[in-house]
Amino acid sequence: MNEVLLLHYEIRGGDFIHAGESSGHVKNILKRLGFHPNLIRRTAIAMYEGEINMVIHAGGGTADVKITPEQIEIRLADHGPGIKNLDLAMREGYSTASDSVRELGFGAGMGLPNMKKYADDLKIRTAVGKGTTVSILTKVSRNQG
Amino acid sequence: MTIREIRKILAAALLTDGKHQNVTIHSACGSDMMSDVLAFAKNQPVLLTGLINPQVVRTAEMMDIRCIVFVRGKKPEADLVRLAQACGIELLSTSFRMYTACGLLYSHGLLEGPVPNE
Ligand SMILES: Nc1ncnc2c1ncn2[C@@H]1O[C@H](COP(=O)(O)OP(=O)(O)O)[C@@H](O)[C@H]1O
Ligand SMILES: [Mg+2]
Numbered sequence: 001m002n003e004v005l006l007l008h009y010e011i012r013g014g015d016f017i018h019a020g021e022s023s024g025h026v027k028n029i030l031k032r033l034g035f036h037p038n039l040i041r042r043t044a045i046a047m048y049e050g051e052i053n054m055v056i057h058a059g060g061g062t063a064d065v066k067i068t069p070e071q072i073e074i075r076l077a078d079h080g081p082g083i084k085n086l087d088l089a090m091r092e093g094y095s096t097a098s099d100s101v102r103e104l105g106f107g108a109g110m111g112l113p114n115m116k117k118y119a120d121d122l123k124i125r126t127a128v129g130k131g132t133t134v135s136i137l138t139k140v141s142r143n144q145g
Numbered sequence: 146m147t148i149r150e151i152r153k154i155l156a157a158a159l160l161t162d163g164k165h166q167n168v169t170i171h172s173a174c175g176s177d178m179m180s181d182v183l184a185f186a187k188n189q190p191v192l193l194t195g196l197i198n199p200q201v202v203r204t205a206e207m208m209d210i211r212c213i214v215f216v217r218g219k220k221p222e223a224d225l226v227r228l229a230q231a232c233g234i235e236l237l238s239t240s241f242r243m244y245t246a247c248g249l250l251y252s253h254g255l256l257e258g259p260v261p262n263e
Contacts (some may be wrong), residue, residue: 016198016199016200017199017224019200019203020199020200020203020206020207021203023203023207024206024232027207033260037209038186041186041207041209042186044206044207045183045186045207048183048203048207049183052200073170102177104179104195104196104198104200104203105177105178105179105180105196105198105200105204106178106179106180107180107201108181110178110180110181110183111180113184114180117184140174
């Protein structure tokens with residue numbers, strides 16, 4: 001592959017039909033580039049949980065993906081309500097999702113814990129009333145040898 | 146166990162074109178919470194669920210799940226079927242309830258399967 005591949009996506013808030021399309025697209029590109037299946041899955045799941053969070057909690061946002069031979073960096077940025085208590089939000093089972101979201105199968109409060117589990121580095125910057133930026137890093141080295 | 150065998154055991158209707166029915170399934174997961182499914186990456190699993198919204202297929206896509214079984218006779222809309230088809234995922238619909246459908250597959254030897262190291 002080329003040294004660096006940059007991708008950009010606009011993610012619409014409240015759109016449960018198209019939510020996950022950008023994560024699916026990234027997954028297909030990583031497959032075509034021949035990355036390790038576990039790395040691809042980890043990256044796709046982490047991005048998908050973040051994408052879903054922007055759709056559910058933040059009224060949408062943007063995703064920027066940087067693919068290099070060594071690692072994949074994903075930046076999910078939104079101008080939603082922000083997260084008041086990040087420690088609490090990171091806990092398994094904590095969710096502010098509505099019943100209608102739960103009926104779709106989300107709102108188990110596992111999204112952020114899942115992202116932490118599958119990413120090699122997860123950084124969240126958030127300000128109440130301003131928005132949230134989630135940076136996910138996955139490294140090729142974790143799935144070698 | 147192949148997708149074809151799962152279809153037989155659950156007396157399930159095939160909703161997709163059936164091209165991938167010979168794919169071997171090594172584990173299973175029954176849930177209506179997609180984040181719970183996403184928490185446990187397994188080796189080539191089948192997903193049993195009572196949900197029929199497109200995010201079920203997206204979740205399966207991220208997890209490399211090749212077969213989804215809708216329980217209680219649920220049938221998704223054509224858009225969902227098209228999405229699954231594009232992702233190479235076979236869709237089955239069984240009239241059994243979740244508990245029975247899972248029990249039938251388990252008793253035919255399809256266990257939960259180990260959670261591989263990511
Ligand atoms: N992008 C976001 N903007 C605002 N709040 C968020 C965002 N992402 C997560 N949250 C908050 O963190 C909580 C936990 O997130 P998560 O673990 O993904 O669980 P869930 O999405 O199932 O509620 C959410 O319920 C929500 O309150
Ligand atoms: Mg979430």
